[in-house]
Amino acid sequence: MIDVINLKKSFDDTEVLKGINVTIHKGDIVVVLGPSGSGKSTFLRCLNCMEDPTGGSIIFNGVDIADMHVDINIHRRHMGMVFQHFNLFNNKTVIQNIMLAPVYVKNQELRTAKRKNALTKMKNLFAKEKQELIPITTTKAEIQREAKEQAMTLLKRIGLEEKADVYPSTLSGGQKQRVAIVRALAMNPDVILFDEPTSALDPEMVGEVLDLMKALAKEGMTMIIVTHEMGFAKEVANRILFMDEGVILESGTPEEFFGNPKNPRAKEFLSKVLS
Numbered sequence: 001m002i003d004v005i006n007l008k009k010s011f012d013d014t015e016v017l018k019g020i021n022v023t024i025h026k027g028d029i030v031v032v033l034g035p036s037g038s039g040k041s042t043f044l045r046c047l048n049c050m051e052d053p054t055g056g057s058i059i060f061n062g063v064d065i066a067d068m069h070v071d072i073n074i075h076r077r078h079m080g081m082v083f084q085h086f087n088l089f090n091n092k093t094v095i096q097n098i099m100l101a102p103v104y105v106k107n108q109e110l111r112t113a114k115r116k117n118a119l120t121k122m123k124n125l126f127a128k129e130k131q132e133l134i135p136i137t138t139t140k141a142e143i144q145r146e147a148k149e150q151a152m153t154l155l156k157r158i159g160l161e162e163k164a165d166v167y168p169s170t171l172s173g174g175q176k177q178r179v180a181i182v183r184a185l186a187m188n189p190d191v192i193l194f195d196e197p198t199s200a201l202d203p204e205m206v207g208e209v210l211d212l213m214k215a216l217a218k219e220g221m222t223m224i225i226v227t228h229e230m231g232f233a234k235e236v237a238n239r240i241l242f243m244d245e246g247v248i249l250e251s252g253t254p255e256e257f258f259g260n261p262k263n264p265r266a267k268e269f270l271s272k273v274l275s
Contacts, residue, residue: 001026001191001222002047007056007066009039009046016042018246019056024191024224029217031233032226033257034243035269040226043243044195047224048072048079061190077105080184080192084200086176088168088183095164098151098183099144105187106143110136147186154182158212174205178212191222198229230273234258242266 002024009017016039024030032040045051047058049065049072058066065075088097113134124130155161158178168176177197184192194213198206210232217223217236227233233240233254240257242250242265250263258274261267 001028001061003057003059004047005057005059007043007046007058008054009042009051010054015054016246017046017053020246020248022241022248022251024222026190026222027220028222028224028239029237030224030239030241031237031254032224032241032243033228033230033233033269038243039246040243041195044193044224044226047193048076048081050081077101077187078190080187080189082177082180082184082192082194082197084196086168086173086180086200088176088180090168093165093167094160094171094179095148095151095155097168097179098154098186099147101183102147102150102186103143106138106147107140110138110140110143150186151182154185155179158182172205173201174208177201177205177209181209181212181216185216191224192216194223194225194227196226196228198227228273230258242269244269 004020004022004024007017007020008015020043022030032043034040042051046053046066049058052068053066056066057064060075061078063070063075065072089100092100113136117133117136120131120133152161152164155164158181160175160178163171163175163179168179171179181192181197197213198209201209206229210229213223213225213232214236225237237254240250240252240254241248242257242261242263244265250257250261250266257266258270261270
């Protein structure tokens with residue numbers, strides 16, 4: 001699904017990623033661990049080109065999305081992102097936040113199809129062989145209705161259907177993050193990237209977010225997660241990547257990594273976080 005090949009990222013003269021190589025398969029739950037400043041979040045943001053890589057390739061579903069000539073917005077539709085600080089739009093209700101991206105994308109596709117059909121009709125006036133029009137089977141109103149139905153289904157899943165018409169400022173941190181996760185799910189992504197999704201939450205709110213992520217893992221959602229939640233990593237991940245100073249120093253199963261880490265820096269890290 002994702003092949004990362006010699007990925008590099010520099011900010012001015014500081015090289016943050018120094019040649020990352022990793023393959024993510026469909027259904028993988030990959031947890032990225034490491035000390036602060038090791039490049040974990042930069043790695044995640046490079047995966048969907050929120051940060052433009054300085055070098056290397058990111059092959060996502062057969063396309064190198066690190067290539068500057070690729071329309072990254074098309075591929076981002078298939079790669080959800082959940083941030084540390086939720087990034088909900090405070091001037092929109094909860095349900096509007098969830099509906100925003102699907103409605104925008106489908107309306108854009110509808111406009112594109114209509115433009116292409118108008119051009120085809122004009123060409124057909126003068127052509128001997130007529131081109132077929134793109135079938136248009138929906139309307140803006142139907143797009144809006146379907147997105148609202150899907151958003152309500154997602155809100156019911158996380159037990160927040162009664163919060164559909166309130167604004168994010170009225171929600172707890174855990175509720176905001178769960179809404180942010182189902183907002184990513186509304187685009188039916190192939191993979192979801194999580195950048196420390198619980199680090200901004202009060203301790204009593206962490207569990208409700210991790211429970212939702214565990215449920216997604218059981219359903220086979222491909223996830224790449226930067227986190228400091230060691231218990232979650234042990235329980236849910238099928239692979240641990242340990243990063244430090246912009247490189248992956250160790251990769252293995254949770255049993256291998258937590259039970260018998262081979263890299264001295266990984267051993268040192270675990271001795272501090274698990275003590």
